[in-house]
Amino acid sequence: MIWLLLSVLLSTTLFVAFKLFSKFSIDVFSAIIFNYLTCFVLGNMYLGSQHILQVSVIHEEGFLPIICMGMFFIGTFFLMGVSTHKSGAALSSMVSKMSVVLPVIVAMVFLKEQIDAIKLVGIALSLLSVVLITNRSNEGTKFNWILILVFIGTGVVDTGLNLLKNKHFVFWGDAKMSTLLFFGAFLSGIIIIILKPALLKKFDLKSAVGGFLLGSANFFSLIALFKAIDFYHGKTALFFTMNNVGVVLLSTLVGLAFREKITRKGYFGLALAIFALILLN
Numbered sequence: 001m002i003w004l005l006l007s008v009l010l011s012t013t014l015f016v017a018f019k020l021f022s023k024f025s026i027d028v029f030s031a032i033i034f035n036y037l038t039c040f041v042l043g044n045m046y047l048g049s050q051h052i053l054q055v056s057v058i059h060e061e062g063f064l065p066i067i068c069m070g071m072f073f074i075g076t077f078f079l080m081g082v083s084t085h086k087s088g089a090a091l092s093s094m095v096s097k098m099s100v101v102l103p104v105i106v107a108m109v110f111l112k113e114q115i116d117a118i119k120l121v122g123i124a125l126s127l128l129s130v131v132l133i134t135n136r137s138n139e140g141t142k143f144n145w146i147l148i149l150v151f152i153g154t155g156v157v158d159t160g161l162n163l164l165k166n167k168h169f170v171f172w173g174d175a176k177m178s179t180l181l182f183f184g185a186f187l188s189g190i191i192i193i194i195l196k197p198a199l200l201k202k203f204d205l206k207s208a209v210g211g212f213l214l215g216s217a218n219f220f221s222l223i224a225l226f227k228a229i230d231f232y233h234g235k236t237a238l239f240f241t242m243n244n245v246g247v248v249l250l251s252t253l254v255g256l257a258f259r260e261k262i263t264r265k266g267y268f269g270l271a272l273a274i275f276a277l278i279l280l281n
Contacts, residue, residue: 003228004239008246010221015251017214019258026210027202032077033193034211036186039219043179046219052179062169066177069160070184074192076153083146094134095147095154098127100244102155103162107237111166115237122279123237125272126245132269133252133262162236165229174226178219242280249273 021028044051057063083092104123107113115123164177172180193199225243232239249270252262262270 003224003231004242004246006224007221007228007243008250010217010224011243011247012250012254013217014214014221015247016254017210017217021210024206024210026206029199030203030207031211031214032074033186033189034208035215035218036074036182036189038212038215039182040179040186042215042219043175043182047175047179050176052176060171062164062167062172063180066164066172066180067184067187069164070181071188072153072157072160073181073185074188076157079146079150079153083150086146092147092150094131095151097130097134097244097248099151099155100158100240101127103158103240104237106159107162107240111236113234113237118279119238122276123241125279126241126276129245129269129273129276130248132265132272133248135263135265158240161225162229162240165226174223178222178226181222182219238280242277245273245276
């Protein structure tokens with residue numbers, strides 16, 4: 001349970017970081033690149049003599065799928081940014097959170113996880129709570145096909161992380177796997193910069209500091225998520241649902257500090273989310 005709480009708390013910290021980026025006019029893309037670089041460096045420091053800065057790791061089983069999954073991270077981020085611009089933050093956020101159904105379905109179908117009726121009701125109520133909490137009736141929203149990609153991309157990331165953990169690669173422990181994932185994400189960022197060198201003009205000290213702080217929390221956020229997956233082994237469908245709704249719940253409460261308004265439906269959604277979490281435990 002402690003790892004679930006840490007995963008929710010650290011994931012919410014990332015939400016707060018992005019809010020602060022907006023407040024201090026920090027370029028998000030630049031900060032994201034520095035964030036992944038920080039995660040990679042921090043991971044190798046954490047590993048010490050077991051660092052992955054060795055050519056031999058390329059030949060270890062699991063290297064390719066792990067680094068490819070890491071490269072997928074930043075793509076999902078960009079999709080979220082585009083959808084927010086085209087369809088609004090509320091609708092984009094709701095779609096990304098609803099994508100939890102993908103890891104849930106994969107866990108039940110391919111990992112053969114068993115879920116009783118009460119837990120299924122809890123999952124359904126948690127999804128409904130997300131819709132109620134993230135819905136903003138006063139925000140102009142417009143459905144765009146990019147939202148489908150956001151749904152798929154976000155769901156694939158959670159599903160991929162779960163499947164990687166369930167493969168039980170001997171060489172890749174949580175810290176090593178996290179470090180390689182973040183290297184893949186950083187590598188994809190470098191490729192984007194090579195394709196669009198104009199992005200370098202936005203790199204400055206503020207984005208470096210913001211990225212460092214974000215990366216410090218992001219690295220341990222992924223470690224906590226992996227530890228929680230281990231703890232909920234055989235019940236990861238429940239974990240991803242609880243983690244998802246927990247982040248929405250806590251992020252909404254933190255949002256009050258940024259003077260974000262909650263609708264009546266939102267308050268009902270918060271109560272429903274708490275009830276759903278009770279059913280899921």
